[in-house]
Amino acid sequence: MEIVDFSQSNSVINLYMSELRDKNYQKNRLLFRHNIKRIGEMMAYELSKTLDYKSKTITTPLGTLDIPLPKDDLIIATVLRAGLPFHEGFLNVFDHADNAFVSAYRMYTNREHTEVGVHTEYLAAPSVKGKTVVIVDPMLATGGSMAASVEALMKTGKPKKMHIACVIAVPEGLEVVKGVLPEDSTIWCAAIDPGMNEHKYIVPGFGDCGDLCYGEKL
Secondary structure, three states, X not given: OEEEEHHHOOOOHHHHHHHHHOOOHHHOHHHHHHHHHHHHHHHHHHHHOOOOEEEEEEEEXXXXXXXXXXXXXXXXXXXXXXXXXHHHHHHHHOOOOEEEEEEEEEEEOOOOOOOEEEEEEEEEOOOOOOOEEEEEOOEEOOOHHHHHHHHHHHXXXXXXXXXXXXXXXXXXXXXXXXXXXXXXXXXXXXXXXXXXXXXXXXXXXXXXXXXXXXXXXX
């Protein structure tokens, strides 16, 4: 199991992360969504370096040349609703990929809102058998939603390779997801934060990603 943490090296992703975390920048919903999308694009580019490639002869107006092209059959899977702009960033890079959508959301199971359960009610996906699957979800907190998504997709077949992509993760969530992923999987994170508060929100994090992208929900 490999974990890639982009915050451990200097890149422009740090600038986007600083804006996502800044409570003043968060007032601009368009900017917030755009930065989530841009991180998705850059993460997808780095992930593309790990794919298998095969040379293909291309004919230009003036001749021919061989270019190595990705040969993996990709599926980009998204956890609704916060994952949508992140998904768009990945799809901008992997524009020929198939797509899957999972509705897996957390529900507080006690009156104090300190215990969390996960409910999965919707899955629209092709078979993942033999495919390279990338599941994108900005927040990996308890890990429950991501683990439920992995398990739901794995029922459609055995993938060639599984990737998890998130903007922010915490160690507790990473451990939960490791328990359901194949051993050769890779987890990509723009940052790994120390932990969660009593309501299971990532600290320092940046708040509820879905609300910041699309507005508050009931």
